[in-house]
Amino acid sequence: NGSASLGLIVHETGHQYVMGQLANNEWREGWLDEGFSDFQEGWLLETHGGPPAYDGLEPDVLLLDLERWSEPVSTVSERFRDFLIYQEMVYAKAQLFYEQLRYVVGDETMRRILRAYFSRWKLKHVDEDAFRRVAEEVSKQDLKWLFGEWLHATPLIDYRLRRVERHRLADGRWRTVVTVERKGDGRMPVEIGERDSIYARATGEPATERVEFTTAKKPGRLMLDPRGRAHDYDMLNNREKRPFVGRAAVGWRLDDPTRETAKRDKLVSAWLPVAWSNDLGGVTLGLRNRTNYLGRYERGMLLASVATGSGAAGRLGFYGRWSNPIRHLMPRTQSSVAAWDVEGRAGVALSVDRALRQHLGFGPDPHVGFDALWMATTDLAYVDRRLWDDAGTVEAGPWASIEMRRGATLLRARLGARGGIVYSNPGPGIVSSSRYDIEGFGRFTGAASMRTPFLFGTTLGVRVFGGAYAGASDPVRQRRIPVAGADPYETFTDPFLRSRGALFLRPDFFYHAPGNANLRGFRSDLGGRWALSANIELTRAVWRRDQGILREVALEAFTDRALVDTLAVPSNTLGQRFTLLFDAGVGLVTRHQIRDLDWTMRFELPLIVNRYNEAADVRVGRGQLAFRWLLSLSPSF
Numbered sequence: 001n002g003s004a005s006l007g008l009i010v011h012e013t014g015h016q017y018v019m020g021q022l023a024n025n026e027w028r029e030g031w032l033d034e035g036f037s038d039f040q041e042g043w044l045l046e047t048h049g050g051p052p053a054y055d056g057l058e059p060d061v062l063l064l065d066l067e068r069w070s071e072p073v074s075t076v077s078e079r080f081r082d083f084l085i086y087q088e089m090v091y092a093k094a095q096l097f098y099e100q101l102r103y104v105v106g107d108e109t110m111r112r113i114l115r116a117y118f119s120r121w122k123l124k125h126v127d128e129d130a131f132r133r134v135a136e137e138v139s140k141q142d143l144k145w146l147f148g149e150w151l152h153a154t155p156l157i158d159y160r161l162r163r164v165e166r167h168r169l170a171d172g173r174w175r176t177v178v179t180v181e182r183k184g185d186g187r188m189p190v191e192i193g194e195r196d197s198i199y200a201r202a203t204g205e206p207a208t209e210r211v212e213f214t215t216a217k218k219p220g221r222l223m224l225d226p227r228g229r230a231h232d233y234d235m236l237n238n239r240e241k242r243p244f245v246g247r248a249a250v251g252w253r254l255d256d257p258t259r260e261t262a263k264r265d266k267l268v269s270a271w272l273p274v275a276w277s278n279d280l281g282g283v284t285l286g287l288r289n290r291t292n293y294l295g296r297y298e299r300g301m302l303l304a305s306v307a308t309g310s311g312a313a314g315r316l317g318f319y320g321r322w323s324n325p326i327r328h329l330m331p332r333t334q335s336s337v338a339a340w341d342v343e344g345r346a347g348v349a350l351s352v353d354r355a356l357r358q359h360l361g362f363g364p365d366p367h368v369g370f371d372a373l374w375m376a377t378t379d380l381a382y383v384d385r386r387l388w389d390d391a392g393t394v395e396a397g398p399w400a401s402i403e404m405r406r407g408a409t410l411l412r413a414r415l416g417a418r419g420g421i422v423y424s425n426p427g428p429g430i431v432s433s434s435r436y437d438i439e440g441f442g443r444f445t446g447a448a449s450m451r452t453p454f455l456f457g458t459t460l461g462v463r464v465f466g467g468a469y470a471g472a473s474d475p476v477r478q479r480r481i482p483v484a485g486a487d488p489y490e491t492f493t494d495p496f497l498r499s500r501g502a503l504f505l506r507p508d509f510f511y512h513a514p515g516n517a518n519l520r521g522f523r524s525d526l527g528g529r530w531a532l533s534a535n536i537e538l539t540r541a542v543w544r545r546d547q548g549i550l551r552e553v554a555l556e557a558f559t560d561r562a563l564v565d566t567l568a569v570p571s572n573t574l575g576q577r578f579t580l581l582f583d584a585g586v587g588l589v590t591r592h593q594i595r596d597l598d599w600t601m602r603f604e605l606p607l608i609v610n611r612y613n614e615a616a617d618v619r620v621g622r623g624q625l626a627f628r629w630l631l632s633l634s635p636s637f
C-alpha cells in the first residue's frame with residue numbers, strides 16, 4: 001500500500017528466494033542473501049515509480065570507501081571490524097555490487113542472470129562461484145575482475161577526461177575521440193555522453209584509453225559517467241575543460257545557512273550577502289561564498305568585504321579558507337589552509353586534524369592535530385586595544401583531544417602546545433635594551449570536562465582548565481591566557497567579535513565567547529601568564545520538543561572559580577603571587593534548530609562576582625552581589 005513498511009515486506013519476502021531456496025551460508029557470505037534482497041527490493045520499488053535505489057545508496061557507500069572504513073564484502077561475518085561495518089558491507093555495499101553488475105551487463109541481461117540462477121540452483125546450496133558462473137555464462141563476459149574488486153577488495157575508482165577531439169566527416173557526421181585517464185586502482189566501464197545521451201563506453205581498463213564514436217550531430221560538452229553509475233569518487237574531473245571551472249561543474253546557488261547542500265557530481269558554490277559593523281569601518285558589507293563536494297571535500301569559505309565608514313583607510317577585507325581537496329585524499333583527516341587581510345590584521349594558517357577513532361558508531365573519538373599560524377596587526381585603528389597589542393606572532397604546535405560517551409555521561413579533554421616567536425612594536429620614542437622587539441614564547445593549554453546525570457533529573461557539568469604562557473617578557477595582549485573566555489585569535493574569524501565596536505564587543509553588550517579559564521562574569525580583556533580554573537554547572541531541562549525552532553529550555557546554576565596570576569588581576573594581598581577569582585549565578589539555556597543548523601543560547605545572570613570592578617557588566621556603586629547579565633550563542637563548555 002505504499003507505506004514505509006513496504007520496503008521491509010519486500011525485503012523479507014525476498015528471503016524466501018535468497019537463502020530460503022537459494023541456500024547460501026549466511027555467516028560466511030551474507031551478501032548473497034542480505035545484499036541481494038536489498039537489491040531486488042530497490043529494483044522493484046524503482047520499477048514501480050520510485051527513485052533509483054543507486055542514487056540514494058551509492059554516496060553513503062562512497063564515503064565509507066573514501067574514509068577507509070569499508071572492508072571486503074566477502075569477509076566472514078565475525079571478522080568485520082564491528083557490527084555497523086558488517087551491516088554496511090553485507091547490506092549496502094553488497095546491494096551496490098549487484099547494482100554495478102546490473103550496470104555492467106545491462107538490465108535485460110541482469111534479469112536473465114537472475115532467472116537462470118534461480119532455475120539452476122533453487123533448493124540447493126549456493127556460493128559466490130555458483131552465482132558468478134551463471135552471471136558469466138548468461139552475459140558471456142569474464143566477470144572475475146568485478147567480483148574480485150567489489151567483494152574481495154576495497155579499491156577506489158576515479159576517471160578523468162583528459163581530451164576531446166572532434167572531426168567533421170565528409171558525409172557531415174562527427175567523429176569524436178575521447179581520451180580517458182584511469183586515476184584510481186579500481187576499474188569500471190565508464191559511459192561517455194552529455195546530459196541525456198550516452199555515446200560510448202570506455203572499458204575503464206588501461207591507464208589511458210582512447211574511445212572513438214561517430215554521431216550525426218556535433219556533441220556538446222562531454223562528460224564521463226553522466227548517469228553517475230561508475231562509483232567514480234571524483235566527478236570534478238569528469239568533464240571537458242572550461243574556463244574558470246576546469247573539468248568540474250559548479251552548482252551556483254544562494255546560500256541557505258540552515259541547509260547543508262551537497263551534490264554527487266558537482267561542486268556546490270553558495271553565495272550569501274552579509275553585513276556587520278564596527279567603529280572604524282562602520283557598516284561593512286560582505287559577500288560570503290561556501291563550497292563543498294560531497295559535503296566533506298573541497299570545503300572552502302571566502303569572505304570579501306568593504307567598509308563604508310568614513311574613517312577607514314583599509315576598506316577592503318578578505319578572508320579565505322580551503323579544506324580537504326579531493327585530489328589529495330587523506331582518510332579521516334581534515335586539512336585546511338587559510339589566509340586573511342581584514343580589519344587591520346593579516347595572516348595565514350595551516351591545520352591538520354586526524355581522527356583516530358576505531359569504530360564509527362561508538363567508542364572514544366580521539367583526535368590529534370597540528371596548527372601553524374602567522375598573525376599580525378596591520379592597522380591599529382581597527383583593533384580593540386583592550387585585546388590586542390601592536391604585535392604579531394608566528395607559532396605552531398600539536399594538539400590532542402578525546403571525546404567519550406559512557407551511557408548518558410559525556411567526557412571531553414583537549415591538550416595543546418604552541419611555540420613560536422612574538423614580535424612587537426614597543427611604540428614611538430622608546431629606546432630600551434630591556435624591551436623586546438622579537439622574542440620566543442611557548443603557550444600551553446589543557447581542559448577536561450564532563451556532563452553527567454545527577455540528582456533530581458539534573459545534569460552536572462564540571463570543567464577544569466589550566467593554561468600557561470612562557471616567555472621572557474609579559475605576553476602581548478592577544479597571547480595572554482584569558483580569564484573570561486576565548487582569546488582574540490579564537491574569535492578573530494567572527495566579524496561580530498573581531499574589531500573595536502563590533503556588535504558583541506560593544507562595552508554595553510555583555511557577550512560571552514567561551515574558552516580558557518571561562519569565568520563568564522569577568523571582562524573579556526583580562527588575561528595573564530597563567531590561569532587554573534574550574535567551572536561547575538547544574539542544569540535541569542524544564543521543556544523539550546522534537547520539532548520547531550525551540551527544542552529545549554533548561555534552568556541552570558553555575559559557579560566559576562580560578563587562580564590567575566597578578567598580571568591578569570592584581571592581588572589584594574600584598575606580595576601574593578596569585579589572585580582568586582570567582583563568580584556564580586543562574587541562567588536559562590535554550591537549544592534551537594532550524595533544519596541543519598542548530599545552536600545553543602545562554603542568557604545568564606552572574607549575580608556574584610568577587611572582584612566586581614573587573615566584572616564584564618560593571619557599573620558604579622555595585623558590590624559583589626548585583627544584577628548583571630550576559631548572552632552567548634555557544635554552550636559554556
Ligand SMILES: [Zn+2]
Binds near residue numbers: 011012015033034037
Ligand atoms: Zn534481510
